[in-house]
Amino acid sequence: MEDNIIIRPLTNGDCAAIQALILPIQQIEFNIPITLEKQPDLLNIEKNYHATGGGFWGALAGEKLVGTIAMIGIGGGAGAIRKMFVEKEWRGKEKQIAQQLLAALIGYSRTNGITNLYLGTVDVLKAAQRFYERNGFQPIQKSAMPANFPFMAPDTVFYHLDLTTYA
Incomplete structure (x- = not known):
């Protein structure tokens, strides 16, 4: 696990860094034909994530944002995970960044009564x-x-996690 990675909630003040991380991964690395205009949620993190009962978290290596994960609260004790991206150089089991981001989201979910992701x-x-x-x-x-x-x-594959049975 990287000792210098900090996982913290992101806010509207982080929108430019979030966009700078996510858009190149989507458009260039994975050739997904999606633009910022088709993702207006990235322009107002607080309204689209925090205000729903969800959140938006980032992995920072020093001041550099290297990963994100977000959740929209959709009611009924459920959340929709969004925006799970880790910069290519920071991926992999040895770095554990994606794992740390998911752990932060699951911890938040459990604390806030979200049982299905x-x-x-x-x-x-x-x-x-x-x-x-x-x-x-x-x-x-x-x-x-x-x-x-x-x-x-663009989504074609779907997943569910029941936190009441998740260790």
């Missing part, structure tokens, strides 16, 4: 899918997702 991802993100599955997420059909889940157009 859902997420959608893109088929091309195989490493992300393996990561979620290693962490107890179960693949589910899109039709089994909660009615109030905020779907993103």
Whole structure:
């Protein structure tokens, strides 16, 4: 585990750093045809995440944002995980950044009465899918997702984690 990584909540003051991390990963690295205009949530973190009962967390190496994870509270004790991205140089089991980010989100969820986590991802993100599955997420059909889940157009693979049975 990297000793110099700090996981902390992100706010609107971090929007530029969040966009600078996420957009190149989506557009350049993974060739996902999505723009900032199609992700207006990245322009107001506090309204779109914190105000829903969710949150937005970042992994910082010094002052540099190297990873993010977010959750939208969707009601009924459920949350929708979004924006799980780690800069390429900071990925991998040895660095544990994705694991630390997920642990922060799960800790917050447990403290705030969120017992079910859902997420959608893109088929091309195989490493992300393996990561979620290693962490107890179960693949589910899109039709089994909660009615109030905020779907993103590119998402084709869906997961659920029941925190009441998660160790």
